[in-house]
Amino acid sequence: MDNTALCYRQFGEPESVLHRETAVKAALQPGMLRVQMLLSPVNASDLIPITGAYRHRITLPAIAGYEGVGRVIAAPKDAAHLLDRRVLPLRGEGTWQQYVDCPAAMAIPVPDAIETTLAARAFINPLAAWLMLNLWPVQGKRVLLTAAGSDCAILLGQWALRRGATEVVGIHRSAIHADRLRGMGIVPVAQQDSDSVRAAAAASDIVYDATGGELAQAILSAMRSSARFICYGLLSGQPFALQRHFPPMHWFHIRNHFDSLTPQAWHAAFHDIWPLLMESQYSSARQLPFSAWLSALADYRQAGRTHKPLLDLTRDNP
Known part of the structure; x- marks a missing residue:
């Protein structure tokens, strides 16, 4: 054929x-x-x-x-x-x-x-969100998301709240996302509002970042040393530098986890993911x-x- x-x-x-x-x-x-x-x-x-x-x-x-x-x-x-x-x-x-x-x-x-x-x-973004929440649990924590209007971030935010996060704040670039995020229970913060971004970073326990660049640098510089920063993307196309006083930072690349998942583990993951997707806004x-x-x-x-x-x-x- x-x-x-x-x-x-x-x-x-x-x-x-x-x-x-x-x-x-x-x-x-x-x-x-x-x-x-x-x-x-x-x-x-x-x-x-x-x-x-x-x-x-x-x-x-x-x-x-x-x-x-x-x-x-x-x-x-x-x-x-x-x-x-x-x-x-x-x-x-x-x-x-x-x-x-x-x-x-x-x-x-x-x-x-x-x-x-x-x-x-149902594969790339849902599985990435599911894996990150398993690797870095959010129960009882305040969560901060960047690129909050993206497909992965909106699932991270909704599923973090389901898993017991006390608050989820989402940083967005376009005002069109604000009402949408509120409807999901995510507190919207405009990326251009640098004071609010720094305040959200200072109050967060765990950050899931998809942008890198200057925004990641600003968030890291405001975070407590006891918090965690997970970078899973560089949508800005720009790297960022680490300094000694920054909190622990972790890189997440979904493909690094593929080889460790047996066929049985893949099927088990989607046994969890399918009902979550049906109950989530996307x-x-x-x-x-x-x-x-x-x-x-x-x-x-x-x-x-x-x-x-x-x-x-x-x-x-x-």
């Missing part, structure tokens, strides 16, 4: 180096599922590797995309029960393509009650046809965006 994928053969800005390529799909290997992709989101974690930030672990040419949902169209005998089921094809190929092959043991079945637009976004979704991938990337980069662009891999025309 022919398969169309968004590939890159060199590192650079995604809009410049990504190209749609069509080729015959290789024969399905033993123990693998073939999944016809339905929807795949655009995330920072999809775009940053294309720039070459992680070139030491990427072999070119490569297919973009790290998550999405699809329907199983071919399976080995011991996984025949998955045929025609919606699954998350984890630890397989890049997901910005029509057909993805993945290990049968790593395919996460999607419950019938989960909408496809939600299932497409960004709305905007579907764009696969052929409009450039528009999807432009949509993702819009300031103040409150939705998630999804590539519809089944649709090639507007």
Whole structure:
């Protein structure tokens, strides 16, 4: 069968180096599922590797995309029960393509009650939030979030409150996020309000930071030495320096935890995550046809965006 994928053969800005390529799909290997992709989101974690930030672990040419949902169209005998089921094809190929092959043991079945637009976004951000809250518990603590309007942060905030955080404060850049955060029980603070940012940092017990740069530096300089700072992203594109008096800082990269999770552990994680997602507020979704991938990337980069662009891999025309 022919398969169309968004590939890159060199590192650079995604809009410049990504190209749609069509080729015959290789024969399905033993123990693998073939999944016809339905929807795949655009995330920072999809775009940053294309720039070459992680070139030491990427072999070119490569297919973009790290998550999405699809329907199983071919399976080995011991996984025949998955045929025609919606699954998350984890630890397989890049997901910005029509057909993805993945290990049968790593395919996460999607419950019938989960909408496809939600299932497409159930991996990277939900699993990251779930793992961070397990690694750095928040019960009885005051929590501070940066990039609070992002998908990962809004789940971190809601799930932290469920786990007994006494308060969650969210720093946001666009005023459009303030009412939305309040509706989730998260106290909004404008990033431009430097006095309020410093006050929130000084009162926090644990910070989950996705921005880095000057904001991270300002927060760290105001925090108590007994607090904890977890950096899980550098959306600003800027690093920050550490000084001796700063509180303990921890780096979180979700991919560093993949190899330590057995198939049983993956399935157990999603046993927890599915009901949490159903009970949480999440960004709305905007579907764009696969052929409009450039528009999807432009949509993702819009300031103040409150939705998630999804590539519809089944649709090639507007």
